[in-house]
Amino acid sequence: xxxxxxxxxxxxxxxxxxxxxxxxxxxxxxxxxxxxxxxxxxxxxxxxxxxxxxxxxxxxxxxxxxxxxxxxxxxxxxxxxxxxxxxxxxxxxxxxxxxxxxxxxxxxxxxxxxxxxxxxxxxxxxxxxxxxxxxxxxxxxxxxxxxxxxxxxxxxxxxxxxxxxxxxxxxxxxxxxxxxxxxxxxxxxxxxxxxxxxxxxxxxxxxxxxxxxxxxxxxxxxxxxxxxxxxxxxxxxxxxxxxxxxxxxxxxxxxxxxxxxxxxxxxxxxxx
Amino acid sequence: xxxxxxxxxxxxxxxxxxxxxxxxxxxxxxxxxxxxxxxxxxxxxxxxxxxxxxxxxxxxxxxxxxxxxxxxxxxxxxxxxxxxxxxxxxxxxxxxxxxxxxxxxxxxxxxxxxxxxxxxxxxxxxxxxxxxxxxxxxxxxxxxxxxxxxxxxxxxxxxxxxxxxxxxxxxxxxxxxxxxxxxxxxxxxxxxxxxxxxxxxxxxxxxxxxxxxxxxxxxxxxxxxxxxxxxxxxxxxxxxxxxxxxxxxxxxxxxxxxxxxxxxxxxxxxxxxxxxxxxxxxxxxxxxxxxxxxxxxxxxxxxxxxxxxxxxxxxxxxxxxxxxxxxxxxxxxxxxxxxxxxxxxxxxxxxxxxxxxxxxxxxxxxxxxxxxxxxxxxxxxxxxxxxxxxxxxxxxxxxxxxxxxxxxxxxxxxxxxxxxxxxxxxxxxxxxxxxxxxxxxxxxxxxxxxxxxxxxxxxxxxxxxxxxxxxxxxxxxxxxxxxxxxxxxxxxxxxxxxxxxxxxxxxxxxxxxxxxxxxxxxxxxxxxxxxxxxxxxxxxxxxxxxxxxxxxxxxxxxxxxxxxxxxxxxxxxxxxxxxxxxxxxxxxxxxxxxxxxxxxxxxxxxxxxxxxxxxxxxxxxxxxxxxxxxxxxxxxxxxxxxxxxxxxxxxxxxxxxxxxxxxxxxxxxxx
Numbered sequence: 001x002x003x004x005x006x007x008x009x010x011x012x013x014x015x016x017x018x019x020x021x022x023x024x025x026x027x028x029x030x031x032x033x034x035x036x037x038x039x040x041x042x043x044x045x046x047x048x049x050x051x052x053x054x055x056x057x058x059x060x061x062x063x064x065x066x067x068x069x070x071x072x073x074x075x076x077x078x079x080x081x082x083x084x085x086x087x088x089x090x091x092x093x094x095x096x097x098x099x100x101x102x103x104x105x106x107x108x109x110x111x112x113x114x115x116x117x118x119x120x121x122x123x124x125x126x127x128x129x130x131x132x133x134x135x136x137x138x139x140x141x142x143x144x145x146x147x148x149x150x151x152x153x154x155x156x157x158x159x160x161x162x163x164x165x166x167x168x169x170x171x172x173x174x175x176x177x178x179x180x181x182x183x184x185x186x187x188x189x190x191x192x193x194x195x196x197x198x199x200x201x202x203x204x205x206x207x208x209x210x211x212x213x214x215x216x217x218x219x220x221x222x223x224x225x226x227x228x229x230x231x232x233x234x235x236x237x238x239x240x241x242x243x244x245x246x247x248x249x250x251x252x253x254x255x256x257x258x259x260x261x262x263x264x265x266x267x268x269x270x271x272x
Numbered sequence: 273x274x275x276x277x278x279x280x281x282x283x284x285x286x287x288x289x290x291x292x293x294x295x296x297x298x299x300x301x302x303x304x305x306x307x308x309x310x311x312x313x314x315x316x317x318x319x320x321x322x323x324x325x326x327x328x329x330x331x332x333x334x335x336x337x338x339x340x341x342x343x344x345x346x347x348x349x350x351x352x353x354x355x356x357x358x359x360x361x362x363x364x365x366x367x368x369x370x371x372x373x374x375x376x377x378x379x380x381x382x383x384x385x386x387x388x389x390x391x392x393x394x395x396x397x398x399x400x401x402x403x404x405x406x407x408x409x410x411x412x413x414x415x416x417x418x419x420x421x422x423x424x425x426x427x428x429x430x431x432x433x434x435x436x437x438x439x440x441x442x443x444x445x446x447x448x449x450x451x452x453x454x455x456x457x458x459x460x461x462x463x464x465x466x467x468x469x470x471x472x473x474x475x476x477x478x479x480x481x482x483x484x485x486x487x488x489x490x491x492x493x494x495x496x497x498x499x500x501x502x503x504x505x506x507x508x509x510x511x512x513x514x515x516x517x518x519x520x521x522x523x524x525x526x527x528x529x530x531x532x533x534x535x536x537x538x539x540x541x542x543x544x545x546x547x548x549x550x551x552x553x554x555x556x557x558x559x560x561x562x563x564x565x566x567x568x569x570x571x572x573x574x575x576x577x578x579x580x581x582x583x584x585x586x587x588x589x590x591x592x593x594x595x596x597x598x599x600x601x602x603x604x605x606x607x608x609x610x611x612x613x614x615x616x617x618x619x620x621x622x623x624x625x626x627x628x629x630x631x632x633x634x635x636x637x638x639x640x641x642x643x644x645x646x647x648x649x650x651x652x653x654x655x656x657x658x659x660x661x662x663x664x665x666x667x668x669x670x671x672x673x674x675x676x677x678x679x680x681x682x683x684x685x686x687x688x689x690x691x692x693x694x695x696x697x698x699x700x701x702x703x704x705x706x707x708x709x710x711x712x713x714x715x716x717x718x719x720x721x722x723x724x725x726x727x728x729x730x731x732x733x734x735x736x737x738x739x740x741x742x743x744x745x746x747x748x749x750x751x752x753x754x755x756x757x758x759x760x761x762x763x764x765x766x767x768x769x770x771x772x773x774x775x776x777x778x779x780x781x782x783x784x785x786x787x788x789x790x791x792x793x794x795x796x797x798x799x800x801x802x803x804x805x806x807x808x809x810x811x812x813x814x815x816x817x818x819x820x821x822x823x824x825x826x827x828x829x830x831x832x833x834x835x836x837x838x839x840x841x842x843x844x845x846x847x848x849x850x851x852x853x854x855x856x857x858x859x860x861x862x863x864x865x866x867x868x869x870x871x872x873x874x875x876x877x878x879x880x881x882x883x884x885x886x887x888x889x890x891x892x893x894x895x896x897x898x899x900x901x902x903x904x905x906x907x908x909x910x911x912x913x914x915x916x917x918x919x920x921x922x923x924x925x926x927x928x929x930x931x932x933x934x935x936x937x938x939x940x941x942x943x
Binding site: 022023024025026027028029031032033035036037039040042043044045046047048049052054058059060062064069070071072074075076077078120146147148149150151152153154155156159160162199202203205206207 | 319488494523840914
């Protein structure tokens with residue numbers, strides 16, 4: 001098979017996120033901010049988990065099922081979970097698990113590493129949903145509704161999805177485009193000068209969520225990603241030695257969302 | 273004329289068909305049809321576009337007044353940008369602003385009370401009727417039969433109502449019980465000041481919370497979120513006393529697990545060790561309290577009540593004494609707070625022993641400037657003097673007179689108070705109930721008039737800040753009250769302002785004072801010391817302790833009308849309209865419950881059900897943890913009929929000082 005040529009790009013940024021679980025109080029503001037920004041459908045009974053569509057889920061986890069767990073030696077924590085923006089481990093040809101299975105290029109990896117999802121291109125085959133290691137993709141089984149005057153608050157930059165399509169978090173890439181247009185209006189043409197903050201991160205009241213450029217060693221997010229408390233969800237491969245990893249070329253998700261915790265049980269649970 | 277041949281008919285028909293086909297194509301109809309087809313198969317809604325702008329506003333949902341930036345597309349508000357300064361309530365504001373079930377014009381009751389049937393009425397007509405009723409009651413010397421209930425965050429509109437009532441001859445203006453009323457009662461009882469406790473969290477380096485779930489909506493959530501981030505940054509130690517592994521307990525640096533309802537006993541137990549370490553307090557009557565502690569709150573007794581080892585209690589006392597700026601916090605709960613005055617006094621006693629009163633990082637007293645006292649005529653003054661005094665809302669519902677005119681201002685006491693049912697009965701008998709609310713909640717069902725009020729974004733704020741455009745007939749409650757007051761002869765002179773904006777300018781600033789001279793109300797503490805062991809002793813009929821907790825964003829029920837809040841509930845809080853309660857697996861085994869089984873909860877007050885049981889070791893043995901905020905009978909189709917309201921069976925013993933029921937701890941059984 002002929003080797004694909006590496007794509008030429010001016011983009012030097014690689015967007016990533018770090019979430020400090022020691023600071024997350026589970027207040028749910030990231031979820032509300034995300035839902036508002038991304039036009040999440042509103043159902044009268046959104047407490048029905050099977051019916052619910054959200055990009056960001058604040059998961060409540062606890063170690064109470066551990067063999068030796070006994071009150072009061074138990075803990076709970078909250079994990080805000082969205083699309084982990086996998087990159088695959090071949091930097092020249094980033095292929096996250098979802099992208100390689102999409103038959104209609106409804107999902108792809110951008111120059112900035114963000115895994116896109118174009119609802120209107122999606123044919124609803126749900127291969128990507130099955131391949132996602134993080135259950136971060138949601139399928140609209142029902143028509144996404146916005147009852148009556150709730151329609152007034154819809155954001156025009158994010159299209160309202162149709163029934164029968166897959167949707168997911170895109171790191172609010174439309175906000176990046178908004179910021180880019182503002183820079184262009186000021187006459188700045190360098191796309192690397194454009195910085196932005198996704199809605200959930202902007203909303204986090206305790207500063208637990210940090211967003212930025214993983215390629216910039218000076219950025220907070222890239223420092224946090226190398227912190228000794230940092231880990232990634234269901235990604236034990238991070239702890240393997242390089243020789244063993246080499247066998248796995250092109251075979252692990254390599255997400256760009258990092259979690260930080262000082263609690264051993266949580267790190268173990270996330271390792272799966 | 274030639275005979276029409278068959279051939280010609282075919283030609284003509286063919287021409288017509290061709291012409292129609294060409295015409296149809298050029299008319300664009302097929303393309304429109306295709307578009308319809310696409311829309312029909314995809315069901316796609318396209319939001320309207322417009323110019324983007326940001327308006328600066330101030331969140332009015334609590335007293336912290338966060339700055340907000342609202343993103344507008346044309347004249348639609350599409351996002352509340354919080355820039356790390358606000359809380360989920362502010363972020364949720366659009367859900368109220370554009371709620372399809374928001375009241376858009378004043379409503380008048382049709383048919384019997386409690387049936388949710390209303391018809392639109394004009395502002396003028398409603399105000400005329402209400403002011404006439406008030407005038408009539410006053411002229412008949414029945415001013416004392418007018419009452420008002422303000423929500424915890426009613427603010428200036430609440431002060432206006434109190435003012436209006438005074439001019440009519442009534443002192444029955446109450447605030448829904450919660451942290452604000454408990455803290456005010458404690459300050460009044462210990463310092464004889466009309467104020468509330470102000471904890472200087474921004475400068476504390478050791479925070480000991482007696483069940484106050486500080487990051488779960490307690491106090492001013494936006495302030496607490498920032499304060500919490502500050503603690504993490506400067507490595508202050510946050511210690512949480514709680515019976516269940518709540519969000520606050522799990523994120524705190526240390527969790528002190530105590531037996532249900534024993535927080536005050538722990539505070540006095542810590543005070544015992546502090547005194548033993550040679551710490552003294554210059555609070556008046558402290559000697560009396562010391563006697564009570566030495567007799568009833570010795571380490572052995574406290575250990576028995578709290579389930580903690582004496583060494584563990586001693587260690588907390590040592591940590592507290594050794595910290596630089598330590599503070600102890602009272603007021604159990606998050607959004608919904610319930611406690612007793614005695615508990616506040618016990619915690620303040622700890623603060624006095626560690627020298628935290630009035631100190632940096634300690635506890636101070638906030639005194640609200642307010643609007644000053646109105647001029648009251650002789651008849652009204654006499655009426656206030658003669659009337660029966662009630663210390664708080666629950667006390668009023670239980671022991672007060674039957675009101676003839678009742679105002680409800682941004683509150684939901686029928687849902688939130690443990691005396692909700694008797695209040696509803698009282699409201700049914702009340703000649704006129706007037707409510708100021710944006711959504712019809714459980715209480716508004718019993719109203720005769722409902723005035724639509726504003727969402728937090730529409731409220732006119734300070735200079736230079738705009739509000740999102742008001743599209744309905746809604747007004748701020750303060751403006752509505754002002755209009756009513758101006759129509760009442762005798763009261764009108766006490767309301768010189770023209771609008772809410774004038775009132776904001778006229779209101780005095782909140783002043784933070786030191787909290788030096790504490791007086792221990794010895795009789796309150798004596799009664800408490802005698803009662804507590806009896807209350808916490810395991811009852812034979814009701815062997816389980818029911819303790820409340822709150823789901824994120826839902827709070828004490830106010831969040832349930834908003835669909836984005838429903839999106840955040842996990843699968844052991846609410847599924848398919850059924851609410852879950854949490855129990856330790858051992859407790860469940862003992863009482864015949866298992867994961868997912870349906871049970872009813874029964875206290876001596878009655879029964880609620882059915883609820884599902886989730887087993888988790890994060891709950892103490894012999895405890896049922898029950899979520900607050902469910903079981904609405906109204907409050908939009910999003911909230912109605914989901915789960916059950918545990919307040920219906922919660923403890924209803926009234927605290928004599930605060931006049932509020934202490935519902936935190938209830939003995940229950942499964943049935």
